[in-house]
């Protein structure tokens with residue numbers, strides 16, 4: 001299945017999201033996969049087997065939201081220089097939203113911007129983080145406060161990768177799916193109430209539906225100057241929860257679920 005992200009104003013930013021369509025990826029110049037220790041040990045061999053490129057390096061970072069910072073970004077950039085990536089090279093983000101956000105950011109500033117591709121491996125990053133081109137890192141002042149808008153050239157979501165995802169991470173991804181449904185699609189929300197995402201067919205439907213919702217919103221407001229901000233539903237509270245617990249106690253999706261609950265309570269109080 002393929003979902004198009006069509007930007008009207010800047011057509012060259014448009015790209016496709018492929019769902020369970022990853023076969024062979026061909027490149028004419030150097031490629032570097034950015035991944036973390038966990039995803040690398042589980043899945044990098046499979047991805048490497050799908051790549052055809054003059055050379056392919058693997059840049060492995062530590063696993064965790066607490067590493068989504070300037071230091072890790074600098075490490076990625078230095079590895080790119082070490083491997084002599086040039087302006088025609090491509091970075092491949094292979095992991096969850098943390099890897100995706102940092103790889104996108106690195107791609108957007110390396111030699112003033114190179115191509116990157118997203119191969120998201122968590123449910124949350126497949127339905128949300130990998131699509132839309134928001135990149136960023138955290139600092140002591142808060143979450144995602146340093147970053148860029150930099151669209152990937154393509155996104156490849158493979159549900160096969162999700163089979164190794166811990167249950168807690170899977171549930172955190174469902175929180176973002178529910179967010180998409182609540183904010184933009186009543187029918188989809190009702191469907192979610194009646195179907196389990198533990199069935200592969202239902203999971204694929206929910207992933208594609210969430211990506212379509214996000215694609216439409218992002219295509220109409222690439223730089224978040226209007227409607228796209230609705231996708232931040234619950235996130236103001238979520239970011240504070242994550243920051244105040246040093247990004248260690250709650251997963252991002254869990255913080256979003258709590259944030260949505262808090263936003264709802266506040267909305268009720270405000271009438």
Ligand SMILES: NC(=O)c1ccc[n+]([C@@H]2O[C@H](COP(=O)([O-])OP(=O)(O)OC[C@H]3O[C@@H](n4cnc5c(N)ncnc54)[C@H](O)[C@@H]3O)[C@@H](O)[C@H]2O)c1
Nearest residue numbers: 038063096097098121122124125128129134161164165252
């Ligand atoms: N750019 C955006 O639009 C956007 C949107 C939503 C969230 N985000 C960001 O995404 C991040 C959260 O993403 P996340 O929930 O994917 O977290 P994550 O990237 O930390 O991944 C969660 C955990 O799952 C592990 N993992 C990844 N794939 C796996 C697999 N296939 N099998 C087993 N383990 C696997 C990771 O190593 C990690 O430990 C946050 O930093 C958030 O700010 C960005």
